[in-house]
Amino acid sequence: MLSHGLISVIGRRRVMEDAVSVAIGDIKGYDFFAVYDGHGGAQMAKKCRERLHVIIREELKRRNSCNGGGVEYWEELMTASFLRMDEEVSVVEEEEGPTVAEMRTMGSTAVVVMVGKDELVVANCGDSRAVLCRGGVAVPLSRDHKPDRPDEKERVEAAGGRVINWNGSRVLGVLATSRSIGDQYLKPYVISEPEVTVNERNESDDFLIIASDGLWDVVSNELACEVRHRHY
Numbered sequence: 001m002l003s004h005g006l007i008s009v010i011g012r013r014r015v016m017e018d019a020v021s022v023a024i025g026d027i028k029g030y031d032f033f034a035v036y037d038g039h040g041g042a043q044m045a046k047k048c049r050e051r052l053h054v055i056i057r058e059e060l061k062r063r064n065s066c067n068g069g070g071v072e073y074w075e076e077l078m079t080a081s082f083l084r085m086d087e088e089v090s091v092v093e094e095e096e097g098p099t100v101a102e103m104r105t106m107g108s109t110a111v112v113v114m115v116g117k118d119e120l121v122v123a124n125c126g127d128s129r130a131v132l133c134r135g136g137v138a139v140p141l142s143r144d145h146k147p148d149r150p151d152e153k154e155r156v157e158a159a160g161g162r163v164i165n166w167n168g169s170r171v172l173g174v175l176a177t178s179r180s181i182g183d184q185y186l187k188p189y190v191i192s193e194p195e196v197t198v199n200e201r202n203e204s205d206d207f208l209i210i211a212s213d214g215l216w217d218v219v220s221n222e223l224a225c226e227v228r229h230r231h232y
Contacts, residue, residue, distance in 0.1 A: 004033070008020060009214075017037070017039060017042045017108075018035070018036060018037050019036040019038065019042075019048065019049040020034070020035055021033070021034040021035075021049045021053055022034075023053045026057065027060065028060070030114040030115060030116045030121070032056070032112070032115075033112070033208070034052065034111065034210070035110075035128050035210050035211060035212055036048040036109065036110050036128075037109040037128050037214070038107070039180075040102075040182075040183075041102070041105075041106040043089075043103065043106055044089050044108035044182040045108040047085075047089050048110055048181060051088060052081065055081045055084050055085055055088075056077070056081045059077050074121050074123075074196050074198055075196045078121075078123035078196050079194060081123075082123065082181065082192050082193065083192060083193070085110075085181050085192070086182065090184055104183075104184040105185055106183070107175070107181060107183035107186075107190070108126075108180060108181050108182055109125060109127055109128045109212065109213075110124070110128070110181055110194070111123070111126070111128040111129060111130050111142055113130050113141070113208060115208075118200060118201055119199065120198070120199045120201060121196070121197075121198050122141040122196065122197045122199070123195070123196045124142035124143070124145070124195050124196075125145065125181060125193065126144075126145050126177045126179050126180050127144040127145055127146055128142075128144075128210070128212045128216075129144060129210075129211065129216050129221075130208060130209070131208070131209045131210075131224060131225065132205060133205075133208075133209070133225040133228065133229070134205050134206065136206070136225075137225075138224070140221055141197055141199060141208075142195065142197065144177075145177055145195075146169060146178065147163040147170055147176065147178045148163060149178070153169075155178070155191075156178055156189045159189050160188075161186075161189030163178075171190055174186065175190060177190070178190060179193065179194075206229075207228060209224050209225065209228065211224075
């Protein structure tokens with residue numbers, strides 16, 4: 001079993017909107033780790049925590065393949081899984097409490113890491129991040145989807161939206177990430193399609209850090225790895 005730990009700190013917020021998911025041995029050949037950063041409410045992050053690893057497992061079984069699929073294989077599989085997750089959270093069940101209008105303004109980022117024997121598969125949608133410490137060097141395995149990232153800004157504007165600087169760059173002056181699961185009211189500008197990377201593991205890999213922007217907005221990749229090395 002992989003050695004791992006997790007921590008969630010609410011900070012000054014009234015409600016914890018983030019969620020963490022760990023599924024060891026639940027997906028054949030891989031251990032699953034994910035961080036979900038909710039906004040507008042906690043429901044989307046909770047739904048992702050409950051369902052996304054299950055959906056990925058189903059997609060793997062449906063394709064009758066797991067290892068050695070390559071980047072294109074994993075891009076197709078993760079994109080299908082994230083889109084399914086997005087479709088599921090768009091369905092409002094009245095007994096849950098929030099109204100349709102409220103649910104349409106809720107969303108969550110999602111960064112997923114699948115740890116296999118020989119590879120690390122990372123799927124990221126939003127501004128959470130996965131960082132690998134390899135031989136003492138911090139190596140980002142995902143790229144943040146910030147609205148002012150040049151290619152993301154171009155995509156948003158090509159879809160008819162705008163990126164407005166309102167206490168930081170935001171899609172339509174509202175959302176500080178350009179990709180997420182949920183946020184139905186901001187489609188098609190905010191999309192749920194993940195970016196996927198596949199990296200071979202090697203003996204110099206020390207550990208992974210997966211976290212939301214609550215960490216990365218104030219701590220660099222290098223400092224996070226240094227602190228982990230220093231105290232553990």
